[in-house]
Amino acid sequence: MAKKPARKAARAAAPKAPSRKAAGRNPAMMGTTRAKSAKGSQAAFFGAPHGTPYRTIDNRPHAASADAVREALKGDALWIDHWDFDFGSRLLPDEGFSAVDLGNLPTRPKDGRGNRRKIEATTRAILDAGAVPIMIGGDDSTPIPFLAGFAGGPPITIVQIDAHIDWREEREGEPMGFSSTMRRASEMSHVWRIVQAGARGIGSARQGEVDAAIGWGARIVPGTAFHRDGVDSVLRHIEPESTCVISLDLDVLDSSVMPAVAYPSPGGMSFLQLTGLIAGIAEKARIGGFAMVEFVAKKDLHGTAALTAGRVAMHVLHHIARQSRT
């Protein structure tokens, strides 16, 4: 067992270090420094532990997601200047790019309205600072205010990568919950197109929801089509040079690689398929925002799922860094 550091001695040796409370219990996200605003940076992470709850579904299991990802990447972060073989380069460039971690929003499990206000305001503030917002939820209701925060900017294409299409008008009388994410997004005037990749199995959608999505013009590429036709089955729906906001529900990954979600199911994407899709989007268009949701830390087996989720986020950060230099 490792010897515990002598806390009093450490404090005495570094009297000017910020308190543990001020610094946050967890490390900053890999590739970032902690900050209070996104000013002067090109990308900004924040955690959104809770969104809009359903009366009968506990949203608290998602609250630790961002911290679990920060923790899982702690080891890699020490080697951030090493060669990253996924890219054939270093993960991030030497200079000309900086990303910050704004920490976790002070959301509360049952305060849907307040949580939405905080998420939307934070997203907007990051965009106003000229940076790309990166949110780690929370359940899949957290992207609703995240996407709302893009109002007033250029039209966006949402690329929703998810095992479920989330087009319910309401569920349990709640219209802002995680089964209604794309339905609410479709009502936002700045949302120009919705592309939905990876739907599989049975979810909250019935035929009526599928008809509504197709009727609106959502481009739905189910998992079966994605597995058959590859990344191009999705990329063909993305206009060159468009601004894409990626809304990733981690349950799109196969349950064997991502058991740590609320609703794991078989037949999903591999890590390489997902990161290949993200690379394809970054090559053809511009990543204007990224939300990653539905992680459940206590269902993680050995921290491997948190590392998988973290590496997906690092892939996104890599592409954002590249696009901000061109």
Ligand SMILES: [Mn+2]
């Ligand atoms: Mn889902």
